[in-house]
Structure formats: structure tokens, C-alpha cells
Amino acid sequence: VASTTHSVLRGLGLAAMLSFALAPRASLERALDWTLAPLRVVAEVAAPLGWIEIRRTRASERALAERKLEDVRERDALAQAQAHFALPQDPLLRGGRSFLQAEAIGRPEGQLDILQLRVPSEALDRVAPGMPVASGDVYVGRIERTDRDRGLVFARLVTAGDFRVGARVTETAPEPQPLSLVPAEGIRLVLGGLDEGPTGRRGDVRLAVRHPSEPIQRQAWVRVDEERSGAERYRAQANGFLLGRLVMRAAEKRSVSFSVEAPVDFRGGLFRLVIVGPAGHFPDPGLELADVLASSDWIASRTLTRGDPARLRDSLKLALGALNGVETGAAVVFGARLVGRVVRAGPLLVDVQLLGEPGFALPALALVEGREQPLELGRIVSLGRAQGSRTRIRFVGALVRPEESFQSVQGAGDALRARVFSGSGEALLPAGLCLGSAELSIRGHVLELVLDTQSDLRDLSRVWVRLGRAVGSDSGGARP
């Protein structure tokens, strides 16, 4: 009887472990991390195995160090291009308005329709609820509130279920025309929230069309028109910004219905935005370049492993932990290069997921050769290393309206050459960290890129980890 009981208990325990391995519970994993903290001692014993490949380590680190200046220069060029293209490009949208640059740095927990924005601290008092927020010519939402204590601004996106904005249909498709050509009495409608109906393509984010003043018959462009929204204080500043293109969503019982496809990626592609105010309200649109490599924000660490015993894993084990202030999700860099992110922060050990591990995901953007405007790639995710390669990593993503993103630069089926950088919008992952050079290609809506990191990131013997909060002093000397 005792033996049977043991077997049953063992079977139940095994089933529970298998189940929690596939569907993890954060609290359980955290408890296990703390329980297994003494394994740091054992990991230290295995660390000297890294000396076997010391030549390769030195070569990889030298290659990355030599590229650091170039990486920083390209990051600055990217920031300038982002700042330029965050402003409306249509001259008619610049008139009678002033602009304030803002960087999306994250979203509150569980609130995908709210963006946390960083603005120049001296301009925080000038930001007011209701001000439109735009990305180039595209209207994306309005200011909801400011948090002076944290120096942040919160914007509500047009995708929020309770968001409403007045709009007008123009008869210009497929390309928008200057506002002067827009018919004065186009069809009026209200937009806001996501369209919940069948969208044709899985994963599309389309805006719901509400109360059109007359039946919509054809595809066209939609722009903001808040003239009839008397309560909107900043309607004059919002009017004319582009909302998107009306596209047919379904044919139901002989009737045709439409939704609006916005030309921006609301989920993973809003990095640099502008807040729109009345003329002269924002005297200086600039957003100072944050020094993301400031040494007080990073902590140096040596690596304890070279490679992971699990074949698919591409990881590093670091000789520090949560007790040093490291948090899950923190960026890990070498020089100005992003090499990975903290995937688990135990008290004394940190696991780093490198770029080459299948499933590594981040918001990204690219500087494409022959294209001035940075290409927002949205959220890309790693498929792992290319067959037989130590430095080439395959990524995949989904582009919003790729035909327009690529139209101006892509030849027939050619891959684009680009430099890829981290985008903003995720905590502890600074924008503008270089990932390497890449070849981009597109199939349908799927973006594929082959990234070349120039070094095998598993060879690194030391890295720097982004801290959750600045430690206020130097992290022991050198910057990343």
C-alpha cells in the first residue's frame, strides 16, 4: 500500500511539474529562483571552462569594441531622423500649430491603449489634457494626464474602447492628397476603439467606424474633423491629421461594412511622437538625447557560462542577481550593442536570453540604405541562428501596410540592407541600442530579417546590465 501511495504521489508531482513548466506561474518560479540561489556557488566552479575558448572570447569582444563609435554615431543619426519624421510632413498640418517631441517609453501594466511618454522636463507644465498626439501626419490619440512627480505624460490611443474622434471621409485613394483638395462636405463619421468584426487578415488592428452620416460606398482616406465636437478644446489642432484608410471588412447580407486601417503599428511601432499645441505654445519642439549608456544606469558583470547545455537556448549566466538591483526584462549590452535581455533574475544569478534564442522579442526599427525615414519594424521575434552560423540570426515580424513601407526602396524581390536598433516602449530597454546589420525582406505582411551581429554573443566574458533605477553613482568604473 505504501509503495502504491508513493507511486501515485510521485505521478501527481511529476504531472504538476510538467504542467507548470509549460504554463508557468510567476510566484512559483520566483520561489524556485530563491530556493536555488546557492547554485551560484556551483556555477562559479564551472566558470573556468570559459577559459578554453579565451581566444574566441577576445576576438568577439574586440570586434564589438571596435564598432562602438560607429554604433553610437549611427544611433545619433537614427535619433535625429526619428525627431524629423515625428513631425508632420504635410506643410498644411504644420501651420497654426506648435509641436513637442515625446518618446514612448512604455505602457501601464495591462493597459495597451495608454502610452507613457517622456517629454523635456521644462515643457511638462505646458502639456495639457486633450492635446492631440501624432506620429508624422497620423493622429494616434490625445493627452489624458500628466504625472509631474515622475515627469511623465500619459496619452490615450484611438484604439481605446471608449475613445471617440470625429472624422471625415475624403475621396482620395490610394494616396492622401493635400487638405485643400478635400471636399468640404465629405461623409462624416466617428472613429474609436478597435473593430471587433472579421478583418480578413489575422492580427490586423483596425479602428471601428461608427455612425457614418451616409452609407460608405468605396475605399477612401479618413482624416480628423472635430468641428462638431464642441467640447474638444484642441480640435483646431487635431483637424486634418490622417486617421487611416477605409477598407472593406465584410460583406454581410448584401451590405458592405468598413473599418479603418491606420498607417501606424499601434501595438509595437509607436516610438517617437509629437504633442500638438496651438501656435507658439511649445517654443522648442526638441527632445534632448538621453545618454542611455550613462554608467550610473548600468552594472558590469562577468559571465559564468559559454553556451547553454540546451541546444536551442542561446544564453548567458551572469555573476550578479536581484540583490544587485537587476530586474527581469533589463537590457544587456556590450559597448553600444544590445546582446540580450534578462529573462530571469534570481537573488544571486541572472539568466540572459541572447538575441539568437528562438523567441527573443523586442520592438525594433531600422535605418534602411536609400531611405531617409527610419522603418518601424514593430515587434520582431527571433527564430534562432541561421543554419551553421555563429553570428547570423533570423528574425520575423509583421508589418503594418508593408507595401507602402517598402514601396519607395524595394526592387523586385530584393532584400534591403539596414542597420537595426531597439525601439522604445518597453521598460528597462532603452531605445537606440544597435543590434547589428541586417537584410530585410518581406513576404505578404510578414517581415523577415537576417541579422548579422558580427560577433558570437555567447563568447562574451563580460557585459553590462541595465538597472531598474539609477544607482546614483558609477557602477564600478567603465561605461558599457
Place this chain on the structure above:
Amino acid sequence: VKLDLVLAWLALLLWATLAAAAQGALGHGGWLGRATPDLCAILCLALAARVDKRDLDRVWITCALGRAAVSAEAPLAILSGMAVLVLPVRWMRSVVDLRAPLARALLAGVGCLFLEVWSAWVLRERTLAALGAVPAVAEAWSSRAGWFAGGGWARALASTAAALLLGGALASLPGLRSLQRRKTWAPADSWR
């Protein structure tokens, strides 16, 4: 508790960690990397076939901890994988002498293939769960992440060969002798 037994278990933890770390360092890339045997699993199976039945759980837990010390895999995934790895040993040790070269090689090959598939499955489930908020990306990733084939088989075959050649030696590494049964007739002894 005898001191020599405590030291023996610590020695197993150390050897398992070194085996896993060496496997990670050797498996860096290229065809040789993909054909790196799963040394930690081979050590676990070789010893599991030689210890007293009541020590089986300690063997896989210790080997799993050694692997967790140098791997970024979730500790629960490693623990559950190792627990399943030794299940055949638990069931078959009373009918087959699992210390015999052919039996241990076969067991190591199948066991390593299982660990490969299990590791890939856990990674896939966790990745798709994390990408759930971006269905288009999750869909694209899911349709292209075909990593069940190729390297997994190479590692399983390499593990089969390594278990055939090294299995006995791994179980007799310094410090592990006192964990092994003293009796010579394994099938009969394993009932104990």
C-alpha cells in the same frame, strides 16, 4: 548521515554541473556543436542504473540542479525533464541490466531525444504565451520556427555513441563510487 555519502552527492552535483557546462561550451555551433552529446543526461542515466532504487530520485534531482546552475532553461522544465528521463530506468531496471553498453546507449539516445523535444516544447509554449498580445507576430513565428528537426537527432545519435563509449566511465568518476550498489547481479538486486 554518513559524511562520505554527503560528499558523494556533492561530487555528483559538481560533475553534473561540469558536464552540463562542457556540453554548453562545446555545443556552440557548426556540425560539431550540433553533435555534442548530452553529457549531463548520460551521467544521470548511467548512475541511475547503478544506484539503489531508493536513491533514484536523488540522482535525477541532483543532476537537474547541476544543469540548472549553468542553463537559462526554467528550473521546472529541467527538473520535470530529468524526472521523465529516469522513468524507464525505474520501470526496466528489474528486467534488463541497464548497465550493459547496448541498453544504456539505447536508453541515452531515446532519453536525449526526449529532452530535446521537451526543451523545444517548453520554449515554444512560453514564447507563444508571451507573444499572445501580438497575434500576427506569434502566427509568423509559429509557422517558421521549425526547430524540432535536425540538431535534435544529431545530439541524440551523438549521445547514443557517447553512452556506449563513456557511460561506464562517467558513472565511475571520482567521488561517485560510494553511490553505487555493491551487489553484482543487477536485476535481482534492483528489487531492493
